[in-house]
Amino acid sequence: MSSSSFTSSYINQEEDGVLMEKNDDEAVSEEPELENRENVEEPRVGMTFNNIDDIVVYYREYGKQLGFPVRKRTSQKGDEGELKYVTISCGREGKYKSKSSNVLKPHPSIKIGCKARVRAGIILDGRWQINSIKLDHNHDMSPTKARYFRCHRTISSDMKRRIELNDTAGIRLNKSYNSLVVEAGGHENISFLEKDCRNYIENVRRLQLGEGDATAIQTYFLNMQVQNSNFFYAIDLDQDGRLRNVFWADARSRAAYKEFGDVVTFDTTYLTNKYDMPFAPFVGVNHHGQSILLGCGLISSEDTDAFIWLFKSWLTCMHEHAPRGIITDHEKCH
Structure with a gap:
């Protein structure tokens, strides 16, 4: 099986197969045959791929x-x-346990214990090979609704740029999205929903600090560093040069960490009022049982990339000396 026909555009999307806001596929009992559907070969034992990403792309296309x-x-x-x-x-594998506080209104889920899956392993030449397969699903299929699943939704960099430009020009998001749909020749030919555009543009707006704010932050950090060379800060910019994440720690915090850095608590339960950017403090405890600040961060979102950047910046600040333990909110920082 050659994997060269599958691109990597589907990689790095969310691994969650949950259908957002509407379970439209569950209302569909019969699906018409689609014309001009790409013929993706049914998986079989022995198929080989160059790497694990190619397998993920292949099975998503299937x-x-x-x-x-x-x-x-x-x-x-x-x-x-x-x-x-x-x-x-x-994506319907497993059984869903609702975390809703109201037992009469559980959160919707598409998990119904489906056993369909493929298992693969690396072989001697470095390629990956499918070792076992279960093809039977315990639910109806919905090809025409497949684009609603999160794992099949992606916004290209070109589309993101156009959405941003339209938003800057004051064009309403629904009109911007509709223009993209018309240009693509219909909703079925576009790989994302209006909700995805809205989520993306809201995140972009969150990153756009007020005029002069980003400069003011950097100026403040530079002045602090002039006053004390042990003041540490790091700034993370996106591809367009916008401020995305920041971290800072003063000389007192760095000195305190050397003495009381065995166990650190970390969470992002605090939000700034103006920008709604999660505030992420690193906190320790001194020999008097008092809380001490060991560094602070403002991050654009609570996702993996932001946390990786924040923790790397903090370790750099602390000369790569990791604590023995970190106490955190596991639901926030996963």
Whole structure:
């Protein structure tokens, strides 16, 4: 099986197969045959791929063709930390446990215990091979609704740029989205929903500080560093040069960490009022049982990339000396 026909544009999307806001596919009992559908070969034992990303792309394309969501379920590493096995399953796999406080209004979910999946492992020549397959699903398929699944939704960099330009020009988001739909020849030919545009542009707006604010932050940090060379700060910019994440720690925090940095607490439960950017403090405890600040961060969003950048910046500030333990809100920082 050659994987060269599958691009990497579907990689790095969310691994969640949950259908947002509407479970439209569950209302569909019969699906018409689609014309000009790409013919993605049915998975079979022995198929080989150049790397794990190619397998994920392939199975997502297969799921999109048949009409079911896909998620990377589990992976297993070898003794030296190298990835050796992976399971990619139907997004309806597993059983959902609602966390809603109202038992009469549970949060919607599409998880119904579907067992369809493929398992693959790395072979001697470095390629990946499908080792086992379960093709049978316990639910109806919905090819025409496949684009609603999160794993099949993506906004290209060109589309993002156009959406941003239209928003800057004052064009309402629904009109901007409708123009893209018309240009593409219909909703079925566009790979994202209006909700995705709205989420994206809201995140962009959050990153756009007021006029002079980003400059004011940098000027303040530079002045603090002039007053004390042990003042540390780091600024993360996006591709367009906009301020995305910041971290800072004064000389007292860095000195305190050397003495009381064995265990650190970290959470992002605080939000600034003006920009709605999560405030992320690193806090320790001194020998008097008092809380001490060991560094602060403002991050654009609570996602993996932001947390990785923040923790790397903090470790750099603390001369790569990691604490023995970190106490955090696991639901916030996963």
